[in-house]
Amino acid sequence: xxxxxxxxxxxxxxQPGGEDAVVxxxxxxxxxxxHRVVQYVRDNSAIANYPSLRQASLFFSATWDRRAYAxxxxxxxxxxxxxxxxHNLLPQVSPAAYYACRSAGVPVVQTLHNYRLLxxxxxxxxxxxxxGKCNPxxxxxxxxxxxxxxxxxxxxxALMLKAHRWRGTWNHVxxxxxxxxxxxxxxxxxxxxxxxxxxxxxxxxxxxxxxxxGRGDYALFAGRLSAEKGVLEMLNIWQRLPHIPLVIAGGGPxxxxxxxxxxxxxxxxxxxxxxxxxxxxxxxxxGARFLVFPSRWNEPFGMxxxxxxxxxxxxxxxxxxxxxxxxxxxxxxxxFDPQNFNELxxxxxxxxxQAQEMEAMGSAARQLYQQDFTAEKNYAALMEIxxxxxxx
Numbered sequence: 001x002x003x004x005x006x007x008x009x010x011x012x013x014x015q016p017g018g019e020d021a022v023v024x025x026x027x028x029x030x031x032x033x034x035h036r037v038v039q040y041v042r043d044n045s046a047i048a049n050y051p052s053l054r055q056a057s058l059f060f061s062a063t064w065d066r067r068a069y070a071x072x073x074x075x076x077x078x079x080x081x082x083x084x085x086x087h088n089l090l091p092q093v094s095p096a097a098y099y100a101c102r103s104a105g106v107p108v109v110q111t112l113h114n115y116r117l118l119x120x121x122x123x124x125x126x127x128x129x130x131x132g133k134c135n136p137x138x139x140x141x142x143x144x145x146x147x148x149x150x151x152x153x154x155x156x157x158a159l160m161l162k163a164h165r166w167r168g169t170w171n172h173v174x175x176x177x178x179x180x181x182x183x184x185x186x187x188x189x190x191x192x193x194x195x196x197x198x199x200x201x202x203x204x205x206x207x208x209x210x211x212x213x214g215r216g217d218y219a220l221f222a223g224r225l226s227a228e229k230g231v232l233e234m235l236n237i238w239q240r241l242p243h244i245p246l247v248i249a250g251g252g253p254x255x256x257x258x259x260x261x262x263x264x265x266x267x268x269x270x271x272x273x274x275x276x277x278x279x280x281x282x283x284x285x286x287g288a289r290f291l292v293f294p295s296r297w298n299e300p301f302g303m304x305x306x307x308x309x310x311x312x313x314x315x316x317x318x319x320x321x322x323x324x325x326x327x328x329x330x331x332x333x334x335x336f337d338p339q340n341f342n343e344l345x346x347x348x349x350x351x352x353x354q355a356q357e358m359e360a361m362g363s364a365a366r367q368l369y370q371q372d373f374t375a376e377k378n379y380a381a382l383m384e385i386x387x388x389x390x391x392x
Contacts, residue, residue, distance in 0.1 A: 004036070005083075006037050008039045009084060009097050010087040013044055018113075023087050025204065038079045059155075059156040059159075063094060069094075072100035083107050084109070086098070090116065107175040110174045112179045112188060112300065116157075118135045118188075119131075119141065120147040120157035125227070170192075176385055176388070179300070182325060183300070184300040185200050187298065201381045202381070204306070204374060208374065209311050212313065218287065219290055220290070221234065221249070221294075225255045227253075240345055246269060246292070250274075251274055258272060290358055293318065298320060309365035310369045323335070
C-alpha cells in the first residue's frame with residue numbers, strides 16, 4: 001500500500017500500562033514502514049496541575065471537549081492526514097475528536113482496548129465478578145462509583161456514554177473498530193456495534209525479545225495489581241505453595257494490600273518488586289519457569305501472555321475472555337477456572353514438578369507468537385483495514 005499519513009489520537013494514562021505500550025508500538029511500526037504519523041496526545045498526569053476550575057470542567061468536557069475539537073481540526077487542516085486512528089479519549093480528548101475528523105472528511109478508526117463504550121470503569125467487572133449491568137442502563141455504575149471509586153467521576157463518564165449513545169456516535173461516526181481478539185469482537189457486536197465495522201486486529205510486540213535459555217527458577221506475576229487481575233486471590237492460594245517461589249512485578253491500587261498480606265503471612269517465598277522499567281521486566285520474564293495470569297475479568301487481550309510467549313515462557317492463566325485464544329491449554333500453557341483458585345494451586349504444583357513438559361510448552365508458545373503476534377503479521381492486518389476504510 002502506498003504511504004499514508006496517519007493521525008494518531010491518544011490520551012495517555014496517569015500510570016502507563018499495556019494500552020500506552022500498544023499505541024507506541026503501533027506508531028513506531030507505521031513509521032518504520034514509511035508512513036507519516038502525526039500525533040495528537042494528551043497526558044492525564046497533567047491533570048493534577050490544572051487549576052481547580054479546569055479540573056471541575058472535566059465533568060462536562062469528557063462528553064465534548066471544545067479545546068480538543070478545535071485543536072484537532074487545526075491539526076488536520078495543517079497536516080492533511082488520510083486517516084485518523086483513535087485510542088483512549090478519556091477524559092481530555094472526548095468523542096469530539098471523531099466529529100472533528102468527520103467534519104474534515106477524515107475517516108476514523110477506533111481501537112477497542114477495553115470496554116469503555118459499555119462501562120464507565122472500562123472493565124465490565126465489580127467486586128462480585130464479571131458485570132454487564134451498564135448496558136443499557138448506567139445508573140448502577142454511578143451508585144457504586146465504578147470509575148476510580150468516585151460517584152462524581154463515574155457520573156461524568158456515564159454522562160459521556162449516555163450522550164453519545166443517544167446521539168448515535170458509536171454506530172454512525174466511527175468508520176471501523178479494531179478488536180484485539182475474537183472474544184472482544186463478538187462481545188461488542190453482541191452489545192450493539194455494527195458487525196460490519198468491527199474487525200479483528202490483534203496486538204503485537206514492537207520487538208522480538210528472543211527466546212530465553214534455561215527453565216527458570218520461580219513463578220512470575222507481571223502486571224497491574226488490581227482487583228480484576230485476581231492478585232489477592234493468587235496470593236492467598238500461594239501461601240499453600242511455599243516450595244514455589246513467586247515474584248510479583250508491577251504496581252497498582254492493591255500493591256500496599258498485597259505487601260501487607262505477604263508480610264502478615266510471613267510468606268518468604270513471595271517477593272514483590274514493584275513497578276519495573278521494560279528492560280527490568282524482560283529480565284524477570286526470562287528468568288521465570290512460568291507466568292501466572294489469574295485474571296477475573298473478561299480480558300479483551302493480554303499483552304503479558306504474548307510477552308511471555310515471545311520469550312518462550314509458558315503461562316498458567318484463567319479460562320476467561322480472550323485468554324484461551326492466547327494460551328492453548330496443555331500445549332502452550334495451562335488454563336484454570338477463575339471461579340476456582342484451588343485449580344490454580346493444582347496446576348502450579350504440576351507445572352513446578354514437570355519442568356520438562358513446561359519447557360516444551362514454552363517452545364510451543366514461542367511458535368504461536370511467531371505465527372500470529374509479530375510486528376510483520378500485525379502490519380499486514382492493519383494495512384488491510386486502513387485500505388478498506390480509506391477506499392470507502
